[in-house]
Amino acid sequence: MxxxxxxxxxxxxxxxxxxxxxxxxxxxxxxxxxxxxxxxxxxxxxxxxxxxxxxxxxxxxxxxxxxxxxxxxxxxxxxxxxxxxxxxxxxxxxxxxxxxxxxxxxxxxxxxxxxxxxxxxxxxxxxxxxxxxxxxxxxxxxxxxxxxxxxxxxxxxxxxxxxxxxxxxxxxxxxxxxxxxxxxxxxxxxxxxxxxxxxxxxxxxxxxxxxxxxSGRQVSAVWDDQRRIREAKLVAMAMRKAGLSLPEFPEVTLDKVVRQAYENGLYGQQDVVFFAMNCLTLSEDWFLHPVVQAALEALAGTDELTLTDILAGHSDAVLHEIASYESAGSAPK
Incomplete structure (x- = not known):
């Protein structure tokens, strides 16, 4: 939007x-x-x-x-x-x-x-x-x-x-x-x-x-969905400020990318929003790039850095490569 x-x-x-x-x-x-x-x-x-x-x-x-x-x-x-x-x-x-x-x-x-x-x-x-x-x-x-x-x-x-x-x-x-x-x-x-x-x-x-x-499992899943709503709204706000369009069925799509951020070990608000926005605006596999994977592993042991901090230290050439990265198992576009 x-x-x-x-x-x-x-x-x-x-x-x-x-x-x-x-x-x-x-x-x-x-x-x-x-x-x-x-x-x-x-x-x-x-x-x-x-x-x-x-x-x-x-x-x-x-x-x-x-x-x-x-x-x-x-x-x-x-x-x-x-x-x-x-x-x-x-x-x-x-x-x-x-x-x-x-x-x-x-x-x-x-x-x-x-x-x-x-x-x-x-x-x-x-x-x-x-x-x-x-x-x-x-x-x-x-x-x-x-x-x-x-x-x-x-x-x-x-x-x-x-x-x-x-x-x-x-x-x-x-x-x-x-x-x-x-x-x-x-x-x-x-x-x-x-x-x-x-x-x-x-x-x-x-x-x-x-x-x-x-069922008990479904109830837990429902509550997990509900807990991610605020982060999804923050992603939408960030995209709106950047002049970017939201995807179709935004509530469901935004929840999917926020959940991906959680599954990759990200829980800080800044990192979750950054990760989710990249999933929507870059290639869907951008986070599978070896440099990003190494950054995610590095974050697992510290609360002092953010994903943006780590990636900002790389050259423009590497960042461009990350932005267009597609894994070998990606479906052809």
Whole structure:
């Protein structure tokens, strides 16, 4: 994703808004019982003066309905719990607050690659009303771990949802009970949709069904994925500052290269970002070059150097060779 001027950003917001409106209209046409909600996450807050701040939502004219989803880990801080804001109810002639819909799109686009996380998590077509859906999010966010007991996985955050849907689709579908579609803006500022597969004739999963559990190994893998999110966001920010485009399906692709950095023994933030960016911008085998392999081995025994420090000591000719390196086992391009 490149840094864009205000006109370009406005064009993206308008495009996403148009796509979303068409998709939401279709969802309402397909099932007249569908509500349209937007989920806001005060754990990744907006400024107090922002029109989407909870204090301002309460004062909007026309009034809007919203319910808090009481996360199990934020019971003592309810102001950090997600908000389910109802944009449309069955029988409405249109959106009660047209401007609110546009403001949520604007915020989602502007915050999609923020290291501070997304405030607008997504727009949902569901047969659950706002209060029911808020309860569902709270219950479905609880994940049992065989060793550490219950934890809260805020799967509804766009980056997390993108990873879970890609890696554990059945687990994701069980979280999307009674939801026909969930739309979110990814790190490329593109509108994405998650739609559970059809279940029976009504495309509805019984709300009373047990949330699909994961094995102990899968739960550990899910948490590992979640821990890498901040580094992935830092890579995206570094690429954006450098004027470089992010890859398609950025959440999954960025996680893959950050995981490669970990697998090569890198855990310092600077080295992880440097390694991941090179995987995306140089040859995919750049780190298999003998000079880089020697640098990685040298780092294993010290905390005083970084990978960039070591490589900076080599000549331009060697660095150019590293940048274009392809191992003998590489697939032809």
């Amino acid at each position: 490149e840094i864009m001027n205000n006109d370009a950003v406005r064009n993206v917001v308008n495009d996403v808004s148009d796509q979303l409106r068409r998709a939401l209209f279709q969802a309402r046409e397909v099932n007249a019982a569908n509500y349209i909600h937007v989920v806001l996450d005060p754990n990744h807050p907006v400024a107090p003066f922002d029109s989407l701040h909870p204090d301002h939502l309460e004062q909007r004219v026309p009034s809007v309905k919203f319910h808090r989803s009481m996360r199990a880990d934020f019971q003592h801080q309810p102001e950090l719990c997600p908000l389910v804001v109802t944009l449309y109810s069955p029988g409405d002639r249109g959106y009660r607050d047209e401007e609110l819909l546009l403001e949520t799109v604007d915020n989602a686009v502007s915050r999609c690659a923020s290291v501070n996380g997304s405030y607008v998590c997504g727009w949902i077509a569901t047969t659950l009303n706002g209060e029911e859906f808020a309860r569902h999010i709270a219950v479905s966010s609880i994940l049992s771990h065989p060793l550490s007991g219950r934890k809260v996985l805020p799967w509804f955050e766009p980056h997390r949802l993108a990873l879970i849907v890609d890696r554990y689709p059945s687990f994701a579908w069980s979280r999307l009970t009674n939801i026909s579609s969930w739309w979110f803006v990814d790190m490329l500022q593109q509108l994405r949709v998650v739609s559970p597969p059809e279940v029976g004739r009504n495309n509805i999963i019984d709300a009373r069904s047990t949330l699909l559990p994961l």
